[in-house]
Amino acid sequence: MLSAHRAARPLYRLRIGNREVVGPSVTGMDDYFDRVDQPCPPIRFKEPSDEINALREKEKGSWKNLxxxxxxxLYRYSFCQTFSEMEAPTCEGRRLVGSVLMLLSVPLVLYSIAKNTIFGPLPDSLSDEGKKRLVRWYIESRTDPMEGGISSKWDYEKNQWKEKPYLLMKSK
Known part of the structure; x- marks a missing residue:
């Protein structure tokens, strides 16, 4: 027997077809779903056929005869999946990891393209030779001889370092 809210909806039967309504729905809609937390959906999974109707009559007797x-x-007539099928692992975790890795690879590819095409080679001043030339220029121009600069660590009379500056120390 249909309840009042179901009978009032003209599209109700068009949406579910001839499937039997077997119980109330949590959502108020008569849609089929497989959920572990609500194991009994409001409608049957399949529409009845002659074979199913014969089995339904046979199930009213002893189940030992089935x-x-x-x-x-009969189970597949009412339900799409078993509990073990519902709880079986899906590939969602692998799909998520794959999606994250693909999204992370996009900026790496863009960086690689930008580094190789847009930006030129590194300037010569960043090489060891360039740093030595820069320090030599600082010494020759006597840059900051009183305030602890590189020139203050150079002995101009002996033409050697008083103490080796941090800039020239090799870090390994």
Whole structure:
């Protein structure tokens, strides 16, 4: 028997077809769903056929008279999945990891393209030779001789370092 809210909706039967309504729905809509937390959906999974109607009549008697295959057909008439099928692992975790890795690879590819095409080679002043030339220029121009600069660590009379500056120390 249909409740008042179901009978009032003209599209109700068009949406679910001839499937039997077997219980109330949590959402108020008569849609089929497989959920572990609500194991009994409001409508049956399949529409009845002649074979299913015959099995439904047979199930009203003793279930010992039903074969395993018939019991499975009756189950699949009402439900799409078993609990073990619902709880079986899906590939969502792998799909998520793959999506994250693909998204992370996009900026790396863009960086590589930008580094190789847009930006030129590094300036010569960043090489060891360039740093030595820069320090030599600082010494020759006597840059900051009183305030602890590089020129203050150079002995101009002996033409050697008083103490080796941090800039020239090799870090390994």
């Amino acid at each position: 074969s395993i295959d018939e019991k499975k057909k």
